[in-house]
Amino acid sequence: MTKVSAVSAMRIDPQAITIEGVNVHYGALRVLKDINLEIKPGELFAFLGPSGCGKTTLLRLIAGFLSATTGRVVVGNADLTNTPPWKRDVGMVFQSYALWPHMTVRKNIAFGLEERRLPRAEIDKRVDAALDLVGMRHLADRRPSQLSGGQQQRVAVARTIVIRPKVLLLDEPLSNLDAKMRVQVRQELRELQLRLGLTTIFVTHDQEEANTICDRIAVFSDGEIQQVGKPMDLYANPANLFVASFLGTANIIEGSVSGIGANRIFTTSSSVAIPVAENAVVPPGAKLVFRPQHCSLTPANPDDVRLSGTINTIEFLGAAVRYELKMGADSLLIELPFQSADMVKKEGDILETYLPRSAMLWLAD
Numbered sequence: 112m113t114k115v116s117a118v119s120a121m122r123i124d125p126q127a128i129t130i131e132g133v134n135v136h137y138g139a140l141r142v143l144k145d146i147n148l149e150i151k152p153g154e155l156f157a158f159l160g161p162s163g164c165g166k167t168t169l170l171r172l173i174a175g176f177l178s179a180t181t182g183r184v185v186v187g188n189a190d191l192t193n194t195p196p197w198k199r200d201v202g203m204v205f206q207s208y209a210l211w212p213h214m215t216v217r218k219n220i221a222f223g224l225e226e227r228r229l230p231r232a233e234i235d236k237r238v239d240a241a242l243d244l245v246g247m248r249h250l251a252d253r254r255p256s257q258l259s260g261g262q263q264q265r266v267a268v269a270r271t272i273v274i275r276p277k278v279l280l281l282d283e284p285l286s287n288l289d290a291k292m293r294v295q296v297r298q299e300l301r302e303l304q305l306r307l308g309l310t311t312i313f314v315t316h317d318q319e320e321a322n323t324i325c326d327r328i329a330v331f332s333d334g335e336i337q338q339v340g341k342p343m344d345l346y347a348n349p350a351n352l353f354v355a356s357f358l359g360t361a362n363i364i365e366g367s368v369s370g371i372g373a374n375r376i377f378t379t380s381s382s383v384a385i386p387v388a389e390n391a392v393v394p395p396g397a398k399l400v401f402r403p404q405h406c407s408l409t410p411a412n413p414d415d416v417r418l419s420g421t422i423n424t425i426e427f428l429g430a431a432v433r434y435e436l437k438m439g440a441d442s443l444l445i446e447l448p449f450q451s452a453d454m455v456k457k458e459g460d461i462l463e464t465y466l467p468r469s470a471m472l473w474l475a476d
Contacts, residue, residue, distance in 0.1 A: 125153035133182030160331030202276030381439025
């Protein structure tokens, strides 16, 4: 069976997911706080955040393994809030893969279909299609202990999609893989998801994983959604300091604003004066935020802000060099393109850089 025919055998209509007013309490502890979310049909959507932020709790709630204190979960037009997990047509790939060690790859994939008492011919057809989709037909008779981590992950995905779920849930599916394998497998997951057109939720604490393969991301912190959007939009326009710091590297400088209109000045805690653009909206208590790569050695515009400091540390990143500057009591990270070793500055040198006003963000907690 070709991959094209395998996709045809497995593809189903993508479903939207609606989460309305969901709260989860464990006694006095609020684990999820008024979660409202719309996930579009066929999206690969990420729940992103640090450990303990509530993202896996919400995933398990969608799967039916947990119950909400208040609120509801709707898949397509079906309210699943009080539906047991085995009746939800929701497939979940666990972080540990949860493969049966005594079963072959084929038996692992067939298990869910056998439990549903499908005819043997239908089971064999679906299992073969799933094996072809994940490129595991030649390893169908092996056991999990005879597979690599990446191969085990593919089996776990095949076992889930073979039941033709309406929604696919992935709980940190790459966490057990080494760095090189993670890059390969996450791309395989994306390609498979696109071929199947399956609405998929991907839980991760790794912002690079979420940025590279997901259509949209919900950033979680302390049981709340901080912001929802496309990866580039979240990176360029974070809603608050948490999102800015969690999505990539950011300079966050404390200070206060004085003056009015075009004469506003942001004075850092080290008494460095930085002009504020006339049209900039600066919320009360805001801090200056900008990305290290937004600085350059020469000004692109006459009103670029000059930042100067002493180089404290240097990191070679391959395509770029990251300098940590001491600007009074403040530390700044500046990334400049790497061109040649003899052009790299040295620790103790004074580095003068220029920051466009358009790259300056003013964010509060």
